[in-house]
Amino acid sequence: MSDTAHAGQPTQNAEIDEQTRRDFLLWSTIAVGAAGAALAVWPFIDQMNPAADTLALASTEVDLSKIDVGQSITVMWRGKPVFIRHRTEEEIAEARDVDMAALPDPEKDAARVQQPEWLIMVGVCTHLGCIPLGQKEGDTKGDFGGWFCPCHGSHYDTSGRIRKGPAPTNLPIPGYSFLDDNSVRIG
Amino acid sequence: MKTIKTLSAAALAIGVMGGVMIGGNAQAAVGGPKPPSLDWSFNGIFGTYDRAALQRGFQVFKTVCASCHSMNLMAFRNLEALGYNEDEVKAIAAEYEVQAGPNDDGDMFMRPATPADHWPAPFANDKIAAISNGGAIPPDLSLINKARASGGDSAIRASLLQPGGFPLGADYIHGLLTGYKEEAPADFSLPAGKYYNEYYPGHAIAMAPPLYPDGVEYADGTQASVDQQAHDVAVFLNWVSEPELEQRKNLGIKVMLFLLVLTAMLYALKRKIWANVH
Amino acid sequence: MSGSSNFQSNSKIVNWIEYRLPVFSFMDAQLNQYPTPKNLNYFWNFGSLAGIVLVIMIVSGITLAMHYAPTEAEAFTSVERIMRDVNFGWLIRYIHVNGASMFFIVVFIHMFRGLYYGSYKAPREILWIIGVFILLAMMATAFMGYVLPWGQMSFWGATVITNLFSAIPLVGESIVQLLWGGFVVGEPTLKRFFALHYLLPFVIVGLVFMHLWALHMHHSNNPTGVDIKDEKQDTIPFHPYYTIKDIYGLGVLLLIFAFFVFFAPNYFGHPDNYIQANALVTPAHIVPEWYFLPFYAILRAFTNDYVIYSWFLQWFMSAKLAGVIAMFASILVLLLLPWLDRSRVRSAKYRPVYKLFFWLFVIDCLILGWVGGQPAEGTLVLIGQISTTWYFAHLLVFIPIIGILERPKPLPDSIAASVMGSHAPQAAE
Numbered sequence: 001m002s003d004t005a006h007a008g009q010p011t012q013n014a015e016i017d018e019q020t021r022r023d024f025l026l027w028s029t030i031a032v033g034a035a036g037a038a039l040a041v042w043p044f045i046d047q048m049n050p051a052a053d054t055l056a057l058a059s060t061e062v063d064l065s066k067i068d069v070g071q072s073i074t075v076m077w078r079g080k081p082v083f084i085r086h087r088t089e090e091e092i093a094e095a096r097d098v099d100m101a102a103l104p105d106p107e108k109d110a111a112r113v114q115q116p117e118w119l120i121m122v123g124v125c126t127h128l129g130c131i132p133l134g135q136k137e138g139d140t141k142g143d144f145g146g147w148f149c150p151c152h153g154s155h156y157d158t159s160g161r162i163r164k165g166p167a168p169t170n171l172p173i174p175g176y177s178f179l180d181d182n183s184v185r186i187g
Numbered sequence: 188m189k190t191i192k193t194l195s196a197a198a199l200a201i202g203v204m205g206g207v208m209i210g211g212n213a214q215a216a217v218g219g220p221k222p223p224s225l226d227w228s229f230n231g232i233f234g235t236y237d238r239a240a241l242q243r244g245f246q247v248f249k250t251v252c253a254s255c256h257s258m259n260l261m262a263f264r265n266l267e268a269l270g271y272n273e274d275e276v277k278a279i280a281a282e283y284e285v286q287a288g289p290n291d292d293g294d295m296f297m298r299p300a301t302p303a304d305h306w307p308a309p310f311a312n313d314k315i316a317a318i319s320n321g322g323a324i325p326p327d328l329s330l331i332n333k334a335r336a337s338g339g340d341s342a343i344r345a346s347l348l349q350p351g352g353f354p355l356g357a358d359y360i361h362g363l364l365t366g367y368k369e370e371a372p373a374d375f376s377l378p379a380g381k382y383y384n385e386y387y388p389g390h391a392i393a394m395a396p397p398l399y400p401d402g403v404e405y406a407d408g409t410q411a412s413v414d415q416q417a418h419d420v421a422v423f424l425n426w427v428s429e430p431e432l433e434q435r436k437n438l439g440i441k442v443m444l445f446l447l448v449l450t451a452m453l454y455a456l457k458r459k460i461w462a463n464v465h
Numbered sequence: 466m467s468g469s470s471n472f473q474s475n476s477k478i479v480n481w482i483e484y485r486l487p488v489f490s491f492m493d494a495q496l497n498q499y500p501t502p503k504n505l506n507y508f509w510n511f512g513s514l515a516g517i518v519l520v521i522m523i524v525s526g527i528t529l530a531m532h533y534a535p536t537e538a539e540a541f542t543s544v545e546r547i548m549r550d551v552n553f554g555w556l557i558r559y560i561h562v563n564g565a566s567m568f569f570i571v572v573f574i575h576m577f578r579g580l581y582y583g584s585y586k587a588p589r590e591i592l593w594i595i596g597v598f599i600l601l602a603m604m605a606t607a608f609m610g611y612v613l614p615w616g617q618m619s620f621w622g623a624t625v626i627t628n629l630f631s632a633i634p635l636v637g638e639s640i641v642q643l644l645w646g647g648f649v650v651g652e653p654t655l656k657r658f659f660a661l662h663y664l665l666p667f668v669i670v671g672l673v674f675m676h677l678w679a680l681h682m683h684h685s686n687n688p689t690g691v692d693i694k695d696e697k698q699d700t701i702p703f704h705p706y707y708t709i710k711d712i713y714g715l716g717v718l719l720l721i722f723a724f725f726v727f728f729a730p731n732y733f734g735h736p737d738n739y740i741q742a743n744a745l746v747t748p749a750h751i752v753p754e755w756y757f758l759p760f761y762a763i764l765r766a767f768t769n770d771y772v773i774y775s776w777f778l779q780w781f782m783s784a785k786l787a788g789v790i791a792m793f794a795s796i797l798v799l800l801l802l803p804w805l806d807r808s809r810v811r812s813a814k815y816r817p818v819y820k821l822f823f824w825l826f827v828i829d830c831l832i833l834g835w836v837g838g839q840p841a842e843g844t845l846v847l848i849g850q851i852s853t854t855w856y857f858a859h860l861l862v863f864i865p866i867i868g869i870l871e872r873p874k875p876l877p878d879s880i881a882a883s884v885m886g887s888h889a890p891q892a893a894e
Binding site: 047054 | 524525528531532546550551552553554556557712
Binding site for chain 3: 232259260265326327329330333334335336356388428430431434435436438439440442443446447449450453454456457460461464
């Protein structure tokens with residue numbers, strides 16, 4: 001603005017300047033405050049995640065020596081049942097001899113086991129979380145000789161893969177490692 | 188202006204009186220003469236633990252203290268904070284046995300500890316602990332530095348209100364472990380089976396002097412004088428009391444800086460908005 | 466409720482809701498346009514600060530309750546599990562622990578502001594009375610909350626305070642057993658304290674809404690104590706003036722709050738509460754939390770040689786009972802304050818004698834707090850008794866007499882006039 005400007009003009013401009021500066025301060029303060037509030041919320045949400053002691057109990061060791069061929073046991077791991085099956089030769093053969101195209105969730109049996117005679121998987125139906133039947137001698141094992149979920153009729157084969165019914169995926173395999181031939185650590 | 192003056196005067200008065208009020212509690216809580224204040228690495232707003240001292244302190248704890256004192260709140264997995272890696276922690280845990288079971292026969296059995304297990308107590312219960320220690324139950328050490336301090340981290344509080352006035356828990360532990368006197372003063376009648384300690388409230392303590400020169404052989408070659416051992420175990424015990432200390436102070440600095448910026452912005456905004464009222 | 470709104474909106478949804486439930490015009494009238502005296506000083510920040518601290522306490526408290534176990538065996542260890550294993554558990558617990566102290570600091574300043582500026586006088590008597598009930602509910606909540614970690618001070622504090630009720634003649638012992646749910650403080654006590662500690666904050670929220678309702682009837686008092694005469698001249702809208710001022714005040718409070726949470730988290734606490742409760746060992750010196758110390762001093766002032774007691778009360782009650790009654794009376798007497806104070810002038814600014822006595826009363830309360838934290842020995846007992854006498858004399862004797870005898874200074878004509886006056890001292894009076 002020049003010296004010859006009208007008396008009213010500079011004040012008007014100054015007012016607009018003042019207004020702009022105030023708005024800038026207002027919005028930057030709101031932005032900083034909102035960012036702080038968002039960060040402050042996190043601890044109150046994160047406290048609901050598994051605590052350190054819960055995470056520390058995340059592995060289980062199992063003795064396999066007492067499981068005969070053809071038998072299954074169920075162990076608890078992270079509060080969930082884990083199926084451990086000592087598979088027979090026929091079951092292994094059956095699991096291997098499957099046309100991948102026929103599977104809703106194609107996965108080779110070899111990719112699901114570390115040692116072919118031991119199938120270790122989480123025994124929670126991938127449909128809505130029921131526990132499938134097939135662990136005990138008298139249980140119905142479904143159309144494919146593996147497991148059958150009584151809740152909504154999902155059939156799993158001898159490799160724990162979904163073959164028929166509403167479940168979308170195979171029974172999940174937990175992380176595990178063999179400590180020696182007779183014991184395994186899950187998790 | 189006048190308002191601000193009154194406000195600050197009132198705040199000061201309340202602060203001082205509050206300090207005196209709480210100070211009174213604190214002194215009553217510990218009692219006895221004040222142990223010397225050491226310059227701990229975890230003091231102050233930037234304080235952190237010295238990993239080497241923590242590991243040495245842990246060595247003192249497990250070879251000396253742990254034979255009588257429990258440490259119920261510490262799990263082996265927590266030891267990773269001392270600078271041990273996962274395998275080292277597993278190896279430490281495996282040296283100890285914990286009760287497990289029942290097995291398929293319905294019996295309880297002992298198994299090697301895992302990192303998830305808590306430190307096993309030396310005595311099955313308080314009764315056995317008392318019988319084995321001449322009637323005095325050795326206190327659990329998990330929170331001892333907080334329980335013997337006037338406020339877990341009172342270095343700041345001391346500097347705020349009463350410079351050098353309050354003993355920290357660590358100061359007390361260090362003082363207690365180095366404060367044994369062979370002879371009680373002539374005018375003090377020491378009960379049988381008790382030991383004279385300068386910093387123990389009442390001076391007659393049931394715990395025999397636990398540390399002696401080179402009582403432990405430090406893995407890092409540090410000379411294990413009694414003072415060094417007392418210092419190290421006090422650092423270790425402070426960590427067990429306040430394992431969150433480093434995370435807390437670190438986050439605290441960030442939060443304070445953030446709040447300073449935000450509050451300054453709010454003040455500027457307040458001035459601008461109120462400019463046309465005054 | 467007073468305060469009008471010329472709320473209008475172009476949004477169809479807003480108008481649809483507004484027609485059925487006028488929340489928008491209500492909020493507009495009470496939080497946006499709400500006319501507020503233009504001369505409020507920073508002492509008027511403490512009401513909104515108290516409200517925000519209450520919200521912080523409820524949020525942190527509910528999250529702690531997700532991990533806490535109210536049983537004798539687990540209470541102490543579950544709190545330590547929060548401190549050690551739960552994600553950010555240490556932060557949330559330290560916020561809750563220090564938040565209680567912040568809450569009382571803020572509320573005590575809020576109350577002394579009310580006393581100084583005569584905010585309890587007509588037509589704000591009910592506003593004040595609801596405030597006293599909020600204080601009582603806060604004290605009950607804080608007391609029960611302190612029991613929950615089940616440390617030595619928790620246990621023995623609960624034992625001492627519940628034993629107060631045994632002073633009641635005839636039914637005292639039965640009442641104490643009823644409170645305990647047993648013959649000592651134990652698991653039933655812990656469980657009911659947890660239940661009530663969870664409930665009472667929501668009662669406080671309800672009382673706060675009534676407090677605000679009563680406040681908005683006749684608007685805030687102000688440092689001159691003069692009523693609003695001309696809304697245009699004397700008031701400014703709540704938003705943006707007091708919203709920004711309150712939020713700025715919050716920033717300052719959070720700085721202080723955060724300092725304690727992160728750097729001196731156990732400053733207000735007692736070391737003995739990090740020792741698990743033990744029914745066989747009493748701590749050497751039982752003290753309540755700092756905010757109860759003045760009341761604790763009044764309780765302990767009543768001994769057989771306390772003059773007030775031996776002259777007036779000894780004939781029909783024990784010193785123990787008198788102490789208990791005095792402690793509760795020290796708060797309940799505040800309910801009568803609007804009628805004890807006969808002066809028509811509200812603000813101490815224009816009441817030189819009352820102003821002096823107000824500050825003496827503040828000092829007296831601080832001395833009571835100091836005495837309450839000391840062992841009851843020697844001259845401290847006497848100091849406690851003198852301070853207790855002064856406390857009641859101030860409220861029951863001095864205030865009525867000053868109200869009648871004092872000649873107040875001339876009041877400004879209006880809030881606006883006082884604001885102008887302070888900027889042009891030559892024009893004053």
